[in-house]
Amino acid sequence: MGPELKTNLKAIWGRAYVRIFGANREPSWIISETILPVLAVAAYVYVYRALNPDPTYTSLVILGGAMSAYWMNILWSMALQFYWEKEMGNLDLYMIAPISRMSILLGMASGGFFFATLRAAAIFILGIVLFQADFILTNVWQLLLLFFLSMFALYGMGMLFSSIFMLFGRGAWQTSTLFQEPIYLLGGFYYPVKTLGAAVAAIGSLLPITLGLDGMRQLTLKSGKLMGFLSVKTEILLLVLMSVFFFLAAYYALIFMEKMGKKEGKLSLRWQ
Amino acid sequence: MRNIAGIDYTNLKLGSWLGWQIETNWTNLWVYTLYALVRPVASTLILVLIYLVIPQGSLKHPLFVFTYVGNAFFMFVYMVLFGISWVIHEDREHYQMLKYVFITPRKMYYYLAGRGIAKLAITAFSVLVTLVFGVWILKIPIVLANINYALLLAGLLLGLICIAALGVILAALTMITAHHSFYLTEGMAGLFYLIAGAIYPIDVLPGWLQALGQAFPLTYWIELIRRTMNIPVHSQILSVYSMQDLFLILFFSTAALVIASHFIYKSFERISVKYGLVDRLTNY
Numbered sequence: 001m002g003p004e005l006k007t008n009l010k011a012i013w014g015r016a017y018v019r020i021f022g023a024n025r026e027p028s029w030i031i032s033e034t035i036l037p038v039l040a041v042a043a044y045v046y047v048y049r050a051l052n053p054d055p056t057y058t059s060l061v062i063l064g065g066a067m068s069a070y071w072m073n074i075l076w077s078m079a080l081q082f083y084w085e086k087e088m089g090n091l092d093l094y095m096i097a098p099i100s101r102m103s104i105l106l107g108m109a110s111g112g113f114f115f116a117t118l119r120a121a122a123i124f125i126l127g128i129v130l131f132q133a134d135f136i137l138t139n140v141w142q143l144l145l146l147f148f149l150s151m152f153a154l155y156g157m158g159m160l161f162s163s164i165f166m167l168f169g170r171g172a173w174q175t176s177t178l179f180q181e182p183i184y185l186l187g188g189f190y191y192p193v194k195t196l197g198a199a200v201a202a203i204g205s206l207l208p209i210t211l212g213l214d215g216m217r218q219l220t221l222k223s224g225k226l227m228g229f230l231s232v233k234t235e236i237l238l239l240v241l242m243s244v245f246f247f248l249a250a251y252y253a254l255i256f257m258e259k260m261g262k263k264e265g266k267l268s269l270r271w272q
Numbered sequence: 273m274r275n276i277a278g279i280d281y282t283n284l285k286l287g288s289w290l291g292w293q294i295e296t297n298w299t300n301l302w303v304y305t306l307y308a309l310v311r312p313v314a315s316t317l318i319l320v321l322i323y324l325v326i327p328q329g330s331l332k333h334p335l336f337v338f339t340y341v342g343n344a345f346f347m348f349v350y351m352v353l354f355g356i357s358w359v360i361h362e363d364r365e366h367y368q369m370l371k372y373v374f375i376t377p378r379k380m381y382y383y384l385a386g387r388g389i390a391k392l393a394i395t396a397f398s399v400l401v402t403l404v405f406g407v408w409i410l411k412i413p414i415v416l417a418n419i420n421y422a423l424l425l426a427g428l429l430l431g432l433i434c435i436a437a438l439g440v441i442l443a444a445l446t447m448i449t450a451h452h453s454f455y456l457t458e459g460m461a462g463l464f465y466l467i468a469g470a471i472y473p474i475d476v477l478p479g480w481l482q483a484l485g486q487a488f489p490l491t492y493w494i495e496l497i498r499r500t501m502n503i504p505v506h507s508q509i510l511s512v513y514s515m516q517d518l519f520l521i522l523f524f525s526t527a528a529l530v531i532a533s534h535f536i537y538k539s540f541e542r543i544s545v546k547y548g549l550v551d552r553l554t555n556y
Contacts, residue, residue: 022554029450036459043466047319050335050472052326072455087366088553170298174307181314190318191325 011099015107019077020114033115034122038130041065041123044190045131059134059221062127064189066120067213070154071183073116075176078158081108082166091166092268101254105162109155135220142232143219149239150212156246157208163253167266188213192227201229208242211235280382287386291355294362295390312347312398313405319343319471320410335472337412338498338506342470344402345497348395349435349468349490350461355391356384356439357457360446364551371551381537384443388436414501420515424500427519431493434526437533438464444533444540448547450554470494473507482509489525492518 001009041061048057085091094104127133137143165172186204187193193201193214204210215235218224230238261267296304323336330336363370373383406412442457449456467477467485474485485491486509495510496518505511513521544550 025450029455032449032456032459036456036462039466040459040462043462043471044322046466046472046476047322047339048326050476051323051333052328054326057326084366170294174298178307178310181311181318185314185318185321191321195321195325 008099008103011097011103012107012110015104016111016114017107019108019111033119035126037065037069037119038123038126041068041127042131045127055132055134056221056223058127058131060192060217060227061190062124062131062133063135063217063220064213065127066124067209067216068184068189069116069119069123070113070151071187071189071209072180073112073119074154074158074161075179077112077115078108078155079161079165079179080172080176082162083168083172086166086267087270089268089270095258095267101258102159102251105159105250105254108162109159112158113151113155134222136222138219138224139232142236143216146212146215146219146232146236146239149236149243150208150215153208153239153242153246154212156243156250159250160246160253163250163257166257167261167264169269183207186210188229192217192229194227194229205229205238208239208246211238211242280379283378283382284386284389286378287383288389289386291359291387291390292393295394308394308398309401312344312402315347316340316343316402316405331410331412334504335506337414337503338473339471340406340410340412341403341414341498341501341503342494344399344406345431345494346465346468346470347399347402348392348432349438349464349470351391351395351398352388352432352435353439353442353461353464354457356388356436357442357446359384359387360443364447365553368551368553374545374550380541381440381534384440384537385436388439392432392436414503418502420500420502423515423519424497427493427496427500427522430519430522430526431490431497434489434493434522434529437526437529440533441536444537447540447544448549464488464490467491468494469507469510473509475507475509489522489529492521492525496522 041064044061044065045058048054048061082091085094094101128135165175168175184190186196186200187207187210188196188201188204193204193210195201196204201210205214211230212235214227214229215232218228218232221227258267299307319339320331323331323333323339360370363373373380403414407414442460445456465471467474467481467488468490469485474482474491477485491510492513495505495507495513496515499505499515499518510518
């Protein structure tokens with residue numbers, strides 16, 4: 001292994017480490033990351049229960065709620081992170097370190113994925129235990145492929161956002177907020193995305209998580225096939241393309257934004 | 273006007289002015305207006321779609337107006353809670369100014385409440401737009417002539433004081449927790465959304481959650497607001513209370529909560545000073 005690769009692997013691990021182990025020093029995460037998110041999702045379960053006792057809706061909401069953990073992580077811990085690092089004064093240090101900036105992004109992504117998975121697993125498991133959410137496994141391999149592909153594409157998208165948000169001013173936080181509920185709406189987190197109609201669902205499908213969630217519902221819910229917007233195979237193919245696109249786009253966006261930041265002197269500009 | 277009945281109005285005014293500047297001066301008025309509307313409209317449309325997705329559901333469903341109005345007013349809970357508790361994170365970790373606010377001769381409690389007022393003004397606009405959208409576009413059956421405006425305003429004011437007190441308690445918790453307090457606020461708002469019967473009658477909840485809902489002041493607030501707007505009662509549990517009962521319950525529970533928030537805030541402030549948490553950075 002060449003010294004450059006070794007340094008970059010260490011950088012990935014170093015950036016992921018603070019996310020994976022840093023939280024252990026703050027036990028409050030156990031409540032904020034596991035129990036509380038379930039409560040937020042539970043409200044949607046009870047809306048469905050107040051209207052229709054069909055348990056499929058409970059499973060649909062639980063799966064959407066679990067996947068929302070990843071979207072939250074993308075927004076607040078990926079897209080905004082370089083902006084935060086700039087505001088805290090760490091971005092300058094990343095820039096002068098002898099590593100690829102992509103290693104930092106990959107470290108952030110892997111650490112963030114670990115933490116979001118804990119949150120998603122808590123919603124999923126507690127959803128099954130508390131609400132008797134019912135799931136069936138029709139094709140495990142397709143399900144795993146769909147999940148990991150949607151994660152690759154999603155975190156690639158997060159890396160792209162992070163590069164773009166790097167030069168944002170105070171509007172970064174508000175921009176991120178704009179991508180929360182509207183994306184829950186467009187992505188079909190709490191209902192099948194095809195309810196939105198073909199045109200709007202197609203726009204929503206530009207997000208990897210929409211396709212991933214739609215496919216996972218088709219593979220795990222009893223009447224999932226009826227809810228599907230596209231076939232699972234089409235969704236897998238689209239996710240492969242999205243994964244490649246977002247990782248390449250993140251790479252070039254990072255180079256471009258870094259150059260622009262140096263030119264305009266924005267890499268160390270804080271609190272503006 | 274500086275200090276009446278122990279309330280530091282100057283600090284409230286300065287806090288709300290600062291909050292307004294931080295909230296709005298990052299962009300122009302039109303972009304900000306769009307920003308203020310997109311999130312509440314999106315969360316409302318999620319509920320509209322839920323009503324449309326079920327086989328026998330429609331916007332004519334008797335529960336829809338109940339859900340719609342409850343959800344619209346619940347925006348105050350989320351936004352004001354978040355507005356107040358986020359101040360700690362923002363001032364401590366982002367602008368790194370919390371320590372300077374601490375060493376001023378002003379009380380943090382009123383500074384926090386003041387910052388919440390800015391968020392309140394912005395949320396009031398979102399709530400109004402959501403209600404207008406509901407009445408004009410979705411044709412929800414609210415008759416403006418049948419609204420008890422005096423009680424609506426009095427109830428609204430009491431509820432907002434109650435939410436502000438809860439926000440200060442969350443801010444106190446945020447002072448001793450790390451940056452993931454963001455999720456803490458999000459989660460607490462989720463808990464309140466679940467137990468307050470904002471979007472469904474609390475009767476559909478299991479017994480222990482119903483009990484929790486009945487012990488929570490904002491359950492009575494949301495119900496009172498709906499009654500003042502002449503929206504049919506859907507909860508058997510709350511149907512035993514008249515509007516006056518609901519108002520009195522809200523009044524006394526809010527008073528208790530405001531007093532409690534003072535003491536809780538002071539205790540947590542002492543802990544954060546003792547353990548050096550006022551200027552720590554945890555934004556990993």
